[in-house]
Amino acid sequence: MRPLVCVFAALAVFVLESPVPAQTAAAPSSDLDTFMAQVLARRDDNWKKLQQYILDEQERAELRGPGRMLVWGDKREYVWYLREGYFVRSPVRANGVAIGEADREKYEQDFLKRARERDQRSRENAKDGAAAPSPPGDVQSLIQQTREPQFVSSAYFLEFKFEAGKYALVGQEKIDGRDVLRIEYYPTRLFSEEPGTRAEARSNQATGRKSKKEEAYGDEIQRLMNKVSLVTLWIEPAQKQIVKYTFDNVQMDFLPVAWLARMEELRATMTMSEPFKGVWLPRDVEIQFSALLAVGPFDVRYHLEYLDYREAITSGRIKKLPADLDLRSRR
Numbered sequence: 610m611r612p613l614v615c616v617f618a619a620l621a622v623f624v625l626e627s628p629v630p631a632q633t634a635a636a637p638s639s640d641l642d643t644f645m646a647q648v649l650a651r652r653d654d655n656w657k658k659l660q661q662y663i664l665d666e667q668e669r670a671e672l673r674g675p676g677r678m679l680v681w682g683d684k685r686e687y688v689w690y691l692r693e694g695y696f697v698r699s700p701v702r703a704n705g706v707a708i709g710e711a712d713r714e715k716y717e718q719d720f721l722k723r724a725r726e727r728d729q730r731s732r733e734n735a736k737d738g739a740a741a742p743s744p745p746g747d748v749q750s751l752i753q754q755t756r757e758p759q760f761v762s763s764a765y766f767l768e769f770k771f772e773a774g775k776y777a778l779v780g781q782e783k784i785d786g787r788d789v790l791r792i793e794y795y796p797t798r799l800f801s802e803e804p805g806t807r808a809e810a811r812s813n814q815a816t817g818r819k820s821k822k823e824e825a826y827g828d829e830i831q832r833l834m835n836k837v838s839l840v841t842l843w844i845e846p847a848q849k850q851i852v853k854y855t856f857d858n859v860q861m862d863f864l865p866v867a868w869l870a871r872m873e874e875l876r877a878t879m880t881m882s883e884p885f886k887g888v889w890l891p892r893d894v895e896i897q898f899s900a901l902l903a904v905g906p907f908d909v910r911y912h913l914e915y916l917d918y919r920e921a922i923t924s925g926r927i928k929k930l931p932a933d934l935d936l937r938s939r940r
Contacts (some may be wrong), residue, residue, distance in 0.1 A: 642773045645792070648842075648849045649771050655889045656761050657752060661921045663690045664890075666698070666760065667914045675905030689760055690921060692717065694753025695724045696760070724754060731756050760915055764879050764891030772797060784843055785882075789852050794840040850889050853880045873899040873906070884918035891915045 666689060671682040686702040700708045700716050708716075732755070757765075772794075779791040843853040858875040875898040882892035894913040899906060 639774075641776050641778055641792075642771075644846075644849070645776050645794075646771045648844055648851060651849060652765065652851055656757055658888045659885060659920065660752070661691050662885075662918055663688065663921045664760070664918045665689075665916050667912075667916070669910075669912045669914075671910050673908045673910075675907075677908075680907075689758070691752065692721060695721055695728075696754065696758035697721050697724070698759060724756075724758075728755050760891055763913060764881070764894055764915075766877070766879070766894070779841075782843065784852050787845055787852065789843040789845050792842045792844060794842060796838055796840060848887075848889075851881060852889075853878070855879075873901055882918075885920075890918060 666687040668685045668687070669683070672680045674680045684704055685700065688699045688701055689696055690699065691697070697717050697720050700713055702708060756762075775795050775797060777793045777795070779793055782789055782791050839857045841855045841857070842851055844850065845852050856875075856877040877894070877896045879894050880892045881889045883889050891913075892915055896911045897909065899908045901907075
């Protein structure tokens with residue numbers, strides 16, 4: 610069954626790492642366009658508002674086959690905390706087994722190294738010699754990283770940019786007791802190889818050049834992905850805050866793996882919460898897709914949950930987090 614797991618994992622990576630579009634140059638053409646431009650411009654502002662906080666993460670994945678039989682499953686638990694000015698992901702348990710201190714320390718050191726390198730690349734790639742964004746002055750002494758931490762970028766896995774004229778106000782709804790606006794976004798460039806996108810970066814790293822036939826085929830796949838994609842956003846209007854969004858692909862019979870599996874459904878959902886007044890942070894991310902193979906239907910579910918946000922101790926630095934330490938006592 611491992612080949613099947615690899616196929617579905619590759620499909621998930623294809624969706625999550627699909628290239629993001631560059632900023633469109635079109636000016637807002639309506640009040641709704643102006644509103645959406647403001648919403649998307651401020652969506653990454655929240656994580657820097659507090660000097661220091663801790664959160665827990667639960668990561669779950671499962672593959673189910675015909676008859677909903679569990680083929681493969683995995684569950685991991687982490688704690689996020691600020692270490693040397695960077696948010697670090699610290700492993701606590703894997704499938705119910707506590708992570709040893711040596712393994713935890715190595716994981717944290719590797720994670721911290723990658724975070725620093727990511728920030729360095731951001732500074733080096735700053736256009737026109739401008740410096741990369743820096744943390745606000747009131748938190749400069751604690752938060753040193755300039756790029757958003759992974760728990761933020763994972764939540765905004767669709768880094769879609771503003772596209773004038775591609776939004777429709779569907780109506781008003783309630784989420785967690787809040788009045789929100791439901792807006793549908795019909796992308797035309799959600800999947801595109803444009804300057805500054807991850808697709809271009811991958812292309813530059815690849816050896817050799819694509820043939821014209823390969824480029825044409827890739828362009829057609831991107832066009833079809835855009836054509837069948839729908840993003841629905843629920844927005845708290847007063848704070849211009851995305852509370853939730855879903856990504857749906859209506860049908861994907863055109864994908865290269867259509868000969869192997871018929872994709873029945875692909876849906877991804879991200880939900881935010883307000884753990885601190887005026888501070889919105891990710892609550893959960895869920896990705897589901899199902900496919901029909903010759904042997905029967907298969908379903909994949911991947912779920913990230915960020916919970917129990919709390920302010921960290923300010924009287925001292927956190928150096929180590931024992932596997933069974935209950936950080937809730939530190940509120």
